[in-house]
Amino acid sequence: MELNICHLYPDLLNVYGDVGNILILKHRAELRGITVNISNLSLKDDFDKDLYDITFFGGGQDYEQSIVSQDIFDTKRDSIKDYIESGKVFLAICGGYQLLGKYYMTSTGEKLNGLDILNIYTEACSDRFIGNTAIINEDFNETYVGFENHSGRTYINDLKPLGKVLHGYGNNGTDGYEGCIYKNTYGTYFHGSLLSKNPELADRLINAALHKKYSDFSLEPLNDTFELKAKEAILRKLNSTKN
Numbered sequence: 590m591e592l593n594i595c596h597l598y599p600d601l602l603n604v605y606g607d608v609g610n611i612l613i614l615k616h617r618a619e620l621r622g623i624t625v626n627i628s629n630l631s632l633k634d635d636f637d638k639d640l641y642d643i644t645f646f647g648g649g650q651d652y653e654q655s656i657v658s659q660d661i662f663d664t665k666r667d668s669i670k671d672y673i674e675s676g677k678v679f680l681a682i683c684g685g686y687q688l689l690g691k692y693y694m695t696s697t698g699e700k701l702n703g704l705d706i707l708n709i710y711t712e713a714c715s716d717r718f719i720g721n722t723a724i725i726n727e728d729f730n731e732t733y734v735g736f737e738n739h740s741g742r743t744y745i746n747d748l749k750p751l752g753k754v755l756h757g758y759g760n761n762g763t764d765g766y767e768g769c770i771y772k773n774t775y776g777t778y779f780h781g782s783l784l785s786k787n788p789e790l791a792d793r794l795i796n797a798a799l800h801k802k803y804s805d806f807s808l809e810p811l812n813d814t815f816e817l818k819a820k821e822a823i824l825r826k827l828n829s830t831k832n
């Protein structure tokens with residue numbers, strides 16, 4: 590079996606170790622004997638929706654986001670929309686998450702066009718949401734931990750959130766939700782990297798991608814004792830500092 594992963598704009602959007610998400614997907618797939626190929630796409634490159642099984646879009650600063658927002662709209666929008674609508678796997682963090690929505694209004698009032706694939710929008714404030722975070726996804730019965738740093742406040746309308754906020758700010762600091770899920774597309778503010786701290790979510794993405802590509806397979810479990818202990822330690826620390 591083989592998985593083809595696309596990393597969008599790794600040269601422009603890659604803060605807080607976002608590339609670690611790709612490394613985790615690769616590592617966990619390879620431990621199951623799955624071959625992984627990674628393609629980096631940047632400015633002016635075409636996105637071939639049929640080539641990739643998982644696509645990753647990381648976060649970044651407003652300046653880089655403004656360059657990417659123009660390019661991705663002009664060169665990749667229709668094919669990324671078809672890819673997402675067809676149920677293929679897409680993971681977007683922070684700046685990338687914001688750009689899947691209708692728009693991102695920066696704190697200086699610059700309106701960046703989003704791809705308008707997710708029914709969400711983001712408006713920035715001058716103060717930033719920074720810190721360690723934890724959420725719970727009650728449908729999956731999974732708790733995810735991460736680190737957020739964003740000025741944007743995202744509103745997800747009727748989309749499902751990735752989880753309910755236990756610690757931190759989440760999408761906008763008011764509605765108690767973090768991230769969103771649409772088909773097999775996951776958007777979130779969790780840096781850190783997300784998938785190294787949350788192996789259940791990494792396997793969820795690998796599983797979904799393999800199900801889409803191959804009808805008959807089963808992903809054998811890995812020994813995640815170390816990762817889960819680390820997560821417990823983070824949650825203990827967050828609980829003890831909660832005021």
Ligand SMILES: NC(=O)CC[C@H](N)C(=O)O
Pocket residue numbers: 604647648649650651654682683684685713738739740741742
């Ligand atoms: N960490 C990020 O990707 C930040 C995204 C965006 N520039 C914001 O500040 O909201």
